[in-house]
Amino acid sequence: MAFDPFAExxxxxxxxxxxxxxxSMLSIDEIDxxxxxxxxxxxxxKDVRADKExxxxxxxxxxxxxxx
Numbered sequence: 491m492a493f494d495p496f497a498e499x500x501x502x503x504x505x506x507x508x509x510x511x512x513x514s515m516l517s518i519d520e521i522d523x524x525x526x527x528x529x530x531x532x533x534x535x536k537d538v539r540a541d542k543e544x545x546x547x548x549x550x551x552x553x554x555x556x557x558x
Contacts, residue, residue: 507524
């Protein structure tokens with residue numbers, strides 16, 4: 491395969507945040523990006539949890555109706 495000087499260079503992506511990861515080499519902007527990413531993930535988790543709680547409550551109510 492020949493070298494293509496016009497090919498786009500791969501864009502380095504920010505690695506996924508990992509708990510306990512060394513953050514000393516991150517810039518303030520990178521830290522802010524990670525905070526925003528983690529806050530979005532927390533909101534997504536809370537939404538999924540609320541949906542599951544709602545489903546569990548509906549199932550519990552349904553099965554309790556059959557008991558007397």
